[in-house]
Amino acid sequence: MLAIDRHAWTNRWRRHHPGEHLLLAGGGLVLALTLPPLTAGPLLCLLMAGATVVGAAVPMRAFLGVMALPTGFMLTSAPFLALSLDLRDGLHLSCSPAGATLALEVTLRSLGALSCLAFLALTTPVAELVPxxxxxxxxxxxxxxxxxxxxxxxxxxxxxxxxxxxxxxxxxxxxxxxxxxxxxxxxxxxxxxxxxxxxxxxxxxxxRGYVGELRVLTPERPLSRRRLAGIGGLLLAVALGSVLLDRGLA
Amino acid sequence: MNPVILSARGLEYSYPGGIVALSGLDLEVSRGRKLALLGANGCGKTTLLLHLNGTLKPSRGQVLLDGAGAGYGRQALNVWRNTVGLVLQEPDDQLFSATVEQDVSFGPLNQGLPEAVVRARVAESLETLRIAALAERPTHSLSFGQKKRVAIAGVLAMRPEVLILDEPTAGLDPQGVAHLLSALEQLCLAGTTLVFSTHDVDLAYGWADDVAILGQGLVVCQGEALATLADAERLRAAHLRTPTLLALAVALGFGGGPEDPQPPPRTPAALIARLQSAKAAPTARCPRSPHAFKA
Known part of the structure; x- marks a missing residue:
């Protein structure tokens, strides 16, 4: 908690308009939920790790640290997703290729989505985000x-x-x-x-004159069109890349 | 213009449970001066300060703002708090925003000022307290001294005519105290009236224009700092003591007697200068015996 907060306040992108961070994280989240997960998941993880570590200059360790706990959850629960239980004719526990694919898909989709949130948490100060x-x-x-x-x-x-x-x-x-x-x-x-x-x-x-409303100034952050275009381009690239790769795999 | 900007008449107040905090207290705050409220722990200093900005309402007595009785309705309190700013002793009790800039903007925004003016006020207050570099820092990452200055800046940004500070130097290191006092001095020169509570007699002697000594819920005596602090008996009765510098000055013969028209030195540097000039002209004066003054 405190480490995340520290990085959010000190990273290189802390003065960027929070809308830019929200667009990247939110766009990534939408992609994670809509695109074929086998390819989009890893691509998104790469993109968010790149944005956090290369772009915002947050140490790789911090990014991995944030990802570690939920990843642990995912990895321990994935094997059970692969199993299927049949009670119709006694108790049958089976593992099919379809089940395994499903488990893999769920895991990769979740990791892709998680990486978006990790990026947001590590690069955006709360004071910027909440307003x-x-x-x-x-x-x-x-x-x-x-x-x-x-x-x-x-x-x-x-x-x-x-x-x-x-x-x-x-x-x-x-x-x-x-x-x-x-x-x-x-x-x-x-x-x-x-x-x-x-x-x-x-x-x-x-x-100090409080009468029921905690009004404070919000920082003035200009939206950068260049960065917005860059974010749009990156998201589009992930979308296209994952669809094409998915076709290639199939 | 009324020379007394803020005064209290016969204030009485008891906390729930019957603990008497103020018992008929009188006080006068002169415009444009620095008043030290001097008293031991638990003598009612903070309770008095909370009365001076209308946070607490006396069970008997009255607070007068610019000569007129202050009211406790919403409108009256708004006027009161725009005139009289209060800085609490513990800065964490006052800072509620995520960043320094945001916290300082709270007061002026409540005054209904437009955003551009608020931004200018915030920048100005941070500049006065020499913490402009902290503007974007999260409040929770600051040191105690920094928090203290942010808390003061938050009240300063409202441009009060009277600035009340509860134990402003408590917990600060010597340099922090020096920085704070020089910033406050600057404010005072610009016309702000300062009232601060403390139990540090040396601070009151070195820095205040006027001193009010509190004891058992009353102002025991009030007047110019020098005159008030020369009364060793009264100070002792209020669980205080004579300021070190004053005791030294008197013992060395710089106490300002009939044969020595100069007032006693208020800073160590001034005392050293007097000593050096006395050394250069040894016949000019002869130090009195240390027993002449019983501290």
Whole structure:
């Protein structure tokens, strides 16, 4: 979570218009869901890895790190997709070539789609992305809450860590039962602190004229036609490439 | 123009549970000056500050804004908060946006200013506090000192006539304090009235024009910094002490007596200069015994 956030704030493309990132990721997602997966999946993974690592200068390790966990899920569940269970005449478990192809297709389609999201998460700061949700029709209250939660996650995580370290320094985690008790106390304290903090935040906001709406400036980011054309071209190339390759395979 | 921009008369306030925080407090804030609210921990400094911008409403007494009683309706509070800006002690209580620029833009946008003006105000406030380079940084990646300055910039961008700061130097390193004070000094020269709470007597002596000493929910005494801080007995009663520099100056004979018309030095550099000139002309003055002053 924190590593993703760090890359999103520091990558080379962070100052690009978030619409460009959304077009690439969203377009990629549509392609992943509509094109033949055997070819589109790997092509999309390549494209997104290239955009993230070569374009936005995010380390390859970070991209692979984000992809690793969901890929692990996919790989462990894929074998079961390949099996089919028949209960009509007793219990029959079988594995057919059609089942195997299906499993492969689902896996590659998912990986293609995941790579699009990994690109978006690693290259787009939350502050840039969330105001766009408002333009896309998400209610202001939901967007405000999302941004507040985003901000508070970091404060909360910091406090939780500090609290836990302080407890550990006083032997709060020396045995298993004591650990459980310490953790419970920590959680209870954090709840209370969160409430107090919310009250003080309200005072701070009111001092600055808060009357029910958290309005802030959105950064000015010019849309680059050149980049938009480039993104369109890349998506088109993936689409054509995957269809042609698919024909070649068939 | 009324020389007293903000004042409190007979403020009384108790927290739920019956803890008395203010018991008939009087205070006057002079326009264009720097007022230090000096008091020990838990003497009601923060409670007083929350009254001065209308966050808390006294159970008895009144806050006067430019000579007129301040109201607590929505409209009145809006006017009040455009005039009096409050910076909380803990910057994380105040910063809510994802980036520095966005957070600073919140206040001016609430004032209904057009976007172009807001952008200019944001840039100006960040410049004043020397944090323009942080504009696009995420708030959660800042150091404590940086957060503190962002919190101040967020209030500054609203251009308040009175800027109230709760413990502005708490938790800052010496250089951070120096940077902050020079930025505040600049504001004061431009006409902003400053009110800050602190328990740092040295800071109050070195920097404030006026000092109000708080104790047990009251302003025990208020006046020019030098006069107020020379009263060692009263300071001790309020769980404070004589400023180090003042004690030294008095012990060295620079305390400003009848034979020495110069006021005591307010900065270490000024004290050193006085010492050096005294050394150059040793007959000009003879230091009094250290026992002349009991700190």
């Amino acid at each position: 766009w949700l408002r333009r896309l029709g998400v209610p202001a209250a939901v967007v405000e809450i999302a941004l507040l939660i985003y901000r508070l996650i970091f404060i909360f995580a910091e406090r939780a860590l500090a609290g836990q370290q302080a407890q550990a320094a006083r032997q709060g985690y020396s045995t298993r039962p004591r650990s459980l008790k310490s953790l419970g106390l920590l959680i209870a304290t954090l709840f209370q602190r969160a409430l107090e903090r919310a009250r003080r935040l309200e005072v701070g906001l009111a001092a």
